[in-house]
Each structure stands twice: as structure tokens, then as C-alpha cells.
Amino acid sequence: MIIKPSIRNNLFTNSHPLGCEKNVLNQIETMKKKPTFEGPKNVLIIGGSSGYGLASRISLAIAANANTINVSFESAPKGKRSGTAGFWNNVAFQKHIKNTKNKHKDFLGDAFSSEMKSHVIDYVNKEFGKIDLVIYSLASGARKNHETGEVRYSSIKSLDKDVVGKTLDVITNKIEELTVTPATEQEIKDTVYVMGGSDWKEWIKQLDDANVLNNNFKTIAYTYIGGETTKDIYREGTLGKAKEDLEITAKQMNNELQEKYNGEALISSSKAVATKASIYIPQMPIYVAALYDTMIKENVFESIVEHKYRLFKDMVYGNKRLLDSSNRIRLDHQEMDDNIQNKTKELMYQINDSNIHEYKGTQVFLEELYNLNGFRYDEIDYDAEVNVKELSAKYDHIRL
Numbered sequence: 001m002i003i004k005p006s007i008r009n010n011l012f013t014n015s016h017p018l019g020c021e022k023n024v025l026n027q028i029e030t031m032k033k034k035p036t037f038e039g040p041k042n043v044l045i046i047g048g049s050s051g052y053g054l055a056s057r058i059s060l061a062i063a064a065n066a067n068t069i070n071v072s073f074e075s076a077p078k079g080k081r082s083g084t085a086g087f088w089n090n091v092a093f094q095k096h097i098k099n100t101k102n103k104h105k106d107f108l109g110d111a112f113s114s115e116m117k118s119h120v121i122d123y124v125n126k127e128f129g130k131i132d133l134v135i136y137s138l139a140s141g142a143r144k145n146h147e148t149g150e151v152r153y154s155s156i157k158s159l160d161k162d163v164v165g166k167t168l169d170v171i172t173n174k175i176e177e178l179t180v181t182p183a184t185e186q187e188i189k190d191t192v193y194v195m196g197g198s199d200w201k202e203w204i205k206q207l208d209d210a211n212v213l214n215n216n217f218k219t220i221a222y223t224y225i226g227g228e229t230t231k232d233i234y235r236e237g238t239l240g241k242a243k244e245d246l247e248i249t250a251k252q253m254n255n256e257l258q259e260k261y262n263g264e265a266l267i268s269s270s271k272a273v274a275t276k277a278s279i280y281i282p283q284m285p286i287y288v289a290a291l292y293d294t295m296i297k298e299n300v301f302e303s304i305v306e307h308k309y310r311l312f313k314d315m316v317y318g319n320k321r322l323l324d325s326s327n328r329i330r331l332d333h334q335e336m337d338d339n340i341q342n343k344t345k346e347l348m349y350q351i352n353d354s355n356i357h358e359y360k361g362t363q364v365f366l367e368e369l370y371n372l373n374g375f376r377y378d379e380i381d382y383d384a385e386v387n388v389k390e391l392s393a394k395y396d397h398i399r400l
């Protein structure tokens with residue numbers, strides 16, 4: 001199979017296995033150069049095949065020497081389909097982590113189902129004993145209720161007024177205006193059902209009931225807060241409602257975990273990055289491009305894996321935790337710094353179709369977007385045949 005980028009409605013519909021391997025390997029190499037730290041021994045990551053979940057997995061596996069289990073929803077190659085980037089990231093992670101002594105297992109299937117939870121628990125009982133950390137890093141457009149069979153969808157909408165945002169068309173490279181309409185009550189409820197805290201809570205409950213949580217157990221989920229330029233579409237929109245629910249869930253679980261395990265349920269606000277999920281959100285591409293540009297100029301730019309390394313080393317297991325008045329870990333403090341926000345906002349007003357590609361931030365944003373799907377790596381020959389069957393043949397995983 002010859003694999004070149006295929007993009008529809010700003011979404012990549014294919015991925016290149018060797019490029020995905022390069023993406024994972026770059027993150028592993030970055031982590032190998034960092035000082036190690038005392039962290040969790042056994043980690044379960046829900047959504048560990050891409051974006052923040054993958055970066056969390058790599059940082060803990062390499063820099064804290066952790067064993068990991070990853071639950072993700074990814075497709076293997078089939079017929080003319082190349083397989084999803086997350087699938088190839090999993091394959092690459094397993095390939096390059098092999099020579100460490102630790103255990104790493106992948107489960108492919110629906111994290112929302114209680115069947116998946118039971119299978120993971122069985123595995124933990126057999127192979128890990130107890131879990132020290134659960135990272136909830138799921139980003140999904142839909143959630144099936146496995147009891148009723150009903151599927152509910154999340155939406156990216158405003159709450160009570162039309163909101164006009166800009167977005168970047170990845171194919172034409174043009175800036176486009178996009179109007180987001182207010183969500184109905186049902187759409188808000190559905191988005192909270194998909195992206196809020198109820199499934200996270202269900203995971204922790206089932207793990208607790210099965211007695212596989214260790215003393216000092218921690219769990220963490222990732223939120224996004226953002227600033228003035230994204231608030232109408234994000235924080236004060238349907239996704240913001242879901243994040244509020246996630247944050248309330250953390251507060252509820254924190255008390256229970258503290259009492260029972262001397263544990264913690266944490267929320268960390270991470271910075272905006274180019275991931276599969278972020279490109280769906282209107283205004284985000286222009287904001288992230290301008291933010292990157294500003295952070296690069298101000299010398300505070302961090303790669304995704306460095307960001308998560310700092311979270312675990314300094315703020316979850318270290319003594320440099322930055323909390324806000326709602327007890328959220330503010331890993332995003334550099335993004336939210338007034339100077340960075342003001343300069344980003346100024347830049348967003350200056351960016352237009354004719355100058356957008358002159359900015360380093362736009363170039364990095366677009367490159368990252370292609371890299372996420374395994375494209376635009378100089379070392380890879382995109383005209384060469386790829387034997388996807390052979391590359392995936394040895395991938396050891398459990399599919400449900």
C-alpha cells in the first residue's frame with residue numbers, strides 16, 4: 001500500500017505507520033534525555049493511544065519506569081484502509097518499549113463498556129496486582145450506552161448565542177469563518193454524557209469494587225480552560241459544560257479516595273495543542289497557531305511529551321504543584337500568563353490569508369497536525385510501498 005495524506009473536512013482519513021513510529025520514537029527519545037523521577041509503578045491510561053494520553057504513557061514508562069495498560073478505540077488496517085494513527089502509535093510504542101523490563105499492555109475497544117472495564121480488571125488482577133494511577137484522557141464524539149444500545153453524540157456548540165469563529169482549512173490553507181449555533185438542552189446533556197465525568201467515575205468505582213487500587217492511589221483527568229478568545233466556543237460552550245462535570249466528579253471522588261486510600265482525584269488543565277481533537281474545535285487552529293508563535297518567541301514552548309513529563313514529575317508526584325482556587329492543577333500557567341495571552345490575541349487579529357504561513361507558529365501547528373498522522377517526516381519515503389500486514393502482525397494486544 002502507498003500511503004499519502006488523505007484529508008476530508010479537515011480530518012485525516014488515513015495514517016502512515018512509519019511516520020507514526022517516528023512520532024512515538026521522537027517522544028521516547030525526548031524522555032530518555034530527561035532525569036528520571038519516583039512516580040507510580042502501575043498505571044492505567046484510558047485513551048493512551050494518541051495526544052495527551054500517549055504523551056502521559058511515554059513520559060511515565062520512560063522517566064518513571066512504570067508498567068502501563070492502555071485502553072483505546074483504534075482500527076487496524078483492513079483492505080484499502082491504512083489503520084488509524086492511534087493503532088500505529090500503539091504498535092510503535094510496544095515495539096520500542098520491548099527492551100525495557102516493564103510490562104505494557106494494550107486493550108482495543110470501547111472504554112465506555114463495563115465489559116471492557118471487567119477485562120482490564122481481570123488483567124490487573126493477574127499481571128499487575130494493584131494500580132497506582134489511572135489517567136482518564138478520553139476524547140470522543142460519541143458514547144454508546146451498553147445497557148440500552150442507545151448512542152449519544154457530543155457537539156461543539158455555544159450555549160445561548162451564535163458565535164462566529166475562524167478556522168484554518170488544512171487543504172486550501174485558507175482562513176474560514178465559521179458560525180457556531182447554540183446547543184439545545186438535549187445536545188448539552190448529550191455532550192456532558194460523552195465528555196463529562198460519569199464514565200471516569202464508573203471506571204474508578206469498578207476498580208475500587210474489585211479491590212485493585214493501591215494505597216496512595218491517584219487518578220487524573222485533563223481539562224481545558226483557555227482564555228478570552230476561545231471562551232465563547234470552548235469554556236462557555238457545550239464542551240465547557242462537559243469539563244465542568246468532569247471537574248465536579250473529581251471533587252466528589254477526591255474525598256472518597258482520600259478517606260479510603262489516602263488517595264487523590266485530580267484535574268489538570270493542560271495547554272492547547274495540535275491533536276486530533278483540537279482541530280475539530282472552531283477558533284482553536286488559529287488560536288493554537290498564534291499561541292505557538294508567541295510561546296516560541298517567548299521561549300516557553302514545550303512539546304506535548306515535555307508538558308506531561310512536567311505534570312507528573314513536578315505537579316503530581318513532585319512538590320511544585322500549582323493549584324487554582326478550584327483545586328485544579330494549572331499546568332497551563334504559561335499559556336494563561338497575561339503577557340502570552342495578550343500577545344496571542346494581538347497576533348490573532350493580525351493573521352490573515354496572505355501572511356498566515358509566514359508565522360513560525362502556523363508552520364509548527366500544521367507540521368504537528370501532519371506528524372500526528374505520520375506525514376511530513378523528511379526521513380520517510382512516501383512513494384514507497386508499505387506492508388501494513390507485516391508491520392501489524394506482531395502487535396500483541398487484546399481486542400474486545
Ligand code: NAD
Nearest residue numbers: 047049050051052072073110111139140222224272273275
Ligand atoms: P486524542 O483524540 O488525541 O485522544 C483520544 C484518546 O481517546 C485516543 O486514545 C482514543 O483511542 C481514545 N478513545 C476515544 N473514544 C474511545 C472509546 N470509546 N474507547 C476507548 N478509547 C477511546 O485526544 P486529546 O486531544 O489527547 O484529548 C485527551 C484529553 O485531553 C481530553 O479530555 C481533552 O479534552 C483534553 N485536553 C486536550 C487539549 C488539546 O489541546 N488537545 C487541551 C487540554 C485538555
